[in-house]
Amino acid sequence: MSIFEIDRRAPVRAGAEVVVAAPRAAVWSxxxxxxxxxxxxxxxxxxxxxSEVAQGTQFDLMIGGQQIRARLATVEPESSLGWRGNGVTRQERVLWSLSDVAGGTRVQVEASVGGLWPRIWRTAVHRELSRMVEGWCQNLASESVPTASGCAA
Structure with missing residues (x-):
């Protein structure tokens, strides 16, 4: 189990959870x-x-118009993926956890945002972060479940 966690003292934190009707390997993929x-x-x-997805790998991402320089803090295949990153006015941490449940995989995501921006605009940043992590969970679930080929919608 990972010892990496979100920043529980950060001014903004959010989380979401979903059960996906797919095995952990599919969700992890x-x-x-x-x-x-x-x-x-x-x-x-x-x-x-x-480079490859491994603990310590650096990457850049653009979130909400701000570039974040990030590093993978934990990579436990089919179990957890966590990263921490810094932007100009904020520090972010995100932790994904996967576990087996009847009928599939439980996906949990937690995120924290610290720094100047979330201290000044706490309510707006919390609303946006909550919306994002909820969307991440739901969309990961949708992307992980195989679709039937040849079926019309």
């Missing part, structure tokens, strides 16, 4: 494809990573 995050993570506008 989507979650660990970091360059694809902008396709399903609301608020993530771009990701640039030049």
């Amino acid at each position: 989507v979650l660990s494809d970091i360059p694809a995050w902008p396709l399903w993570c609301p608020g993530v506008e771009g990701v640039w990573i030049e």
Whole structure:
């Protein structure tokens, strides 16, 4: 189990949880494809990573118009993925946890935002972060469940 956590003292924290009707391997496959995050993570506008997904790997991402320089703090395949990053006015931490449940995989995501921006605009930043992590959970669930080919919607 990971010892990496979000910053529980940060002025803004949010979390979400969903049960996905798919095995952990399928969920992990989507979650660990970091360059694809902008396709399903609301608020993530771009990701640039030049090496494999491993603890200590650095990457850049654009969230809410702000560039964040990040580092993977924990990578436990099919179990947890956590990162911490810094932007000009904020520090972010995000931790994803996967566990087996009847019928699939429980996905939990927790996020914290510290720094000047969330201290000044706490309510707005909390609202936006809550919306984002809820969307991340729901969209990860949708992306992880295989669709039937040849079916019309």
